[in-house]
Amino acid sequence: MSFEKLGLNQSILSAVRKKGYEKPSTIQTKAIPQILAGRDLLASSQTGTGKTAGFTLPMLQLLSSRTLGKKRPIRALVLTPTRELAAQVFDNVKTYGENLDLRSTVIFGGVNQSPQVKTIRNGVDILVATPGRLLDLHNQRLLSLSQIELLVLDEADRMLDMGFVRDIRKILALLPNKRQTLLFSATFSDEIKKLTKEFLNNPAVVEATPESTTVEKINQRAYQ
Numbered sequence: 001m002s003f004e005k006l007g008l009n010q011s012i013l014s015a016v017r018k019k020g021y022e023k024p025s026t027i028q029t030k031a032i033p034q035i036l037a038g039r040d041l042l043a044s045s046q047t048g049t050g051k052t053a054g055f056t057l058p059m060l061q062l063l064s065s066r067t068l069g070k071k072r073p074i075r076a077l078v079l080t081p082t083r084e085l086a087a088q089v090f091d092n093v094k095t096y097g098e099n100l101d102l103r104s105t106v107i108f109g110g111v112n113q114s115p116q117v118k119t120i121r122n123g124v125d126i127l128v129a130t131p132g133r134l135l136d137l138h139n140q141r142l143l144s145l146s147q148i149e150l151l152v153l154d155e156a157d158r159m160l161d162m163g164f165v166r167d168i169r170k171i172l173a174l175l176p177n178k179r180q181t182l183l184f185s186a187t188f189s190d191e192i193k194k195l196t197k198e199f200l201n202n203p204a205v206v207e208a209t210p211e212s213t214t215v216e217k218i219n220q221r222a223y224q
């Protein structure tokens with residue numbers, strides 16, 4: 001399988017090429033066509049499987065294919081459990097979207113909100129956020145989630161482990177019903193299954209375990 005065959009456009013393919021990836025990982029091969037087709041997705045996938053590009057590449061393509069209004073409402077929201085992961089996802093969005101006319105930003109707690117608010121006011125298509133700060137800014141009426149077309153719940157199991165379930169439910173209640181939802185989780189607890197049943201619409205289910213790698217400097221031989 002090649003990235004070209006997954007249906008990604010040239011702007012995105014050229015950013016992928018620049019990263020030096022030779023072929024899509026398992027999760028990317030399985031998830032990207034489903035997301036591009038507009039389906040909800042339930043993905044069992046851990047860190048290290050390439051899951052971030054698995055949702056970022058098709059998200060960028062879907063957003064860039066539609067015409068943009070001048071005001072640029074937030075159309076895609078990626079929720080992550082920690083600020084580190086949020087920063088990492090935002091980094092991916094910037095890297096893969098470098099050839100596209102899309103704006104994005106990241107918000108998380110523990111830092112001054114003013115610069116975050118200013119960037120959002122100027123218009124962003126994609127917002128990467130941790131649940132607490134997102135609700136905080138929403139409660140202050142500093143951002144609107146009424147135009148969200150695509151929601152990604154990244155590392156959903158960790159978000160629940162960290163006690164974000166009430167926040168997630170609150171956020172989901174603020175989003176339009178007509179949207180595409182992608183849920184990534186390493187494990188499937190009853191709570192995750194419940195969320196899936198409630199908030200995903202006939203999702204495609206994809207699985208990927210981390211690909212095992214070998215250390216190049218170690219010579220390996222097998223004796224029968």
Ligand code: AMP
Nearest residue numbers: 021023024025047048049050051052053
């Ligand atoms: P993730 O699972 O999203 O945290 O990604 C793990 C690492 O794999 C990151 O360093 C990515 O840059 C890298 N990666 C993602 N997709 C590919 C690919 N198709 N080929 C090689 N490396 C990749």
